[in-house]
Amino acid sequence: MVLLSDNEYTIEVAIRRAAQAFEDNDLHYGHGTETALDEASWLVLHALGLSPAIEPDYTQKLTAAQIADCNSLLERRIAERIPAAYLTGQGWFAGRAYLSDKRALVPRSPMAEFIADDFYGALDGIDSPRILDLCTGGGCIAIACAYARTDAIVDASDLSADALALAAQNVELHEMQDRVELLEGSLFEPVSNRYSLIISNPPYVDAADIAAMASEFSHEPMMGLEAGDDGLDLVRIMLRDAADYLEPKGVLVVEVGNSGEALEAAFPSLEFAWLEFANGGYGVFMLTREELLAGNIK
Template sequence: MSNSSEISSELHTLRDYLRWGISEFGRAGLFFGHGTDNAFDEARVLVLHGLNLPLDIDASLLDARLTMIEREGVVALIKRRVEERLPAAYLTHEAWFAGLSFYVDERVLVPRSPIAELIAQDFEPWLGGEYPQRILDLCAGSGCIGIACAYQYEDASVDLVDISRDALDVADINIARHELSDRVRTVKSDVFGALHGQKYDLIVSNPPYVDAGDLAAMPAEYRREPALGLASGPDGLDITRRILREAADYLSDDGVLVVEVGNSCLALDAAFPMVPFMWLEFEHGGHGVFVMSRKQLLENAASFA
């Protein structure tokens, strides 16, 4: 990458810095998958953040000239994205999920779950038109899933559970940010370990599910995320097996379990060939999410034991 002062002296407008950022990302061979999927959108997020401008700026501003301080700030962001392979969300400390803004940093994964689509659809038809009163976001990380559920179900109480205190500190920031402390709380727990006697109408989980092979082959951007939120044993199913064994004890009679296992869906089918997992399809992309009722969990308890 060229010298920062040289770049700042040669590029002048917002459009210049967008073009330059796109070019630098292409030259560096960056990976996109943490909120954007291409160099243009990634550059737009970082350049506009560096200028304190919204993402939906009027096109007439593209030819506005930047001050030298603004130029240097934008260059610094682009250089960090290239040299440190930090996803843009860690540089801006903001990620969007289910239409909501969340604080994120390197203590949590960057939100990107297709479960957002299920929330918008009220988890239908699996909840049967009933609104859950108690919801558990298991392996919550930033708390984005549980907080989005709290918005969708305004009378529900929500527990955000994670084994990582660091992750829960980020979730607490997001609870405060969305002013939901009266209905949403964090609980430090190794899966269900600290939830004795609790019952939920809906358990939603995006647990660690990356197998050892995929973890070793991941692009550098993923290695900037906490391994605790990704790795889950040789086949990616260590945590999911525990959830399947124990979830029925924490669901109400008509309760529903929703779990994302991503690419480990094939391994899950292979591990439990007698279990009829219901794999969901998504209009906006994503895969590897299944739904099971408490009744189905009990019917298949012998397989999960």
């Protein structure tokens, strides 16, 4: 399979031809991009040694060697259905690049907007807040929180030693060793502090969605995706225990994606506040410590 021939191409033409090939081969997106054009742009620019965050000179002509480099990445994307973040070794979250590989899910969550937009005011008036990121994976949410609140101390827990090894590399990459502490264990097991904010993008995919997933998801660690028949195995524990680890008026913010309807049906005593995102995304709720206690979750 050769997507780009030895003909002269500009960057723009190479991207558009790659995008058309992606569409022709029914690729799935959602691991950092939403369209064939965005995915093709990311891969072509990476092959050329350019950042996808900086607009290139689209009229620049490619050399034969550059075309070969592009083909190598583009052909693997089609043949092996590997997400672009794993092919490039880099994912993006809240405007910053992170190391990304198969030890943890590709960085992606609408909570990037929540974090970048000053936590929607949830931490207003709190000096030196302590934040806990549950199921941190590669650490991007924890690190983004530390960037957003320079006075915050952030703890980040995960059950996977492999994911925490990747998170440690990202902590070092962003020079956050003094701000972000990584804890190994399931949810609250390694935790001994109380927090102003507990945030989590946990496994929340239900059994039906797992069975219907596109091939791209098979490259990610399944323990970061599946969460029982209704997708709520870990969220149930969070709702039961989070109040014990929150400061008064502290908040719990959790992404549950398509499992939101099942969540509301399972916990009718809780009044979930569902966050809205200007840049797209859904399925993220907020509850205060007081709301959790009033819900009397057992």
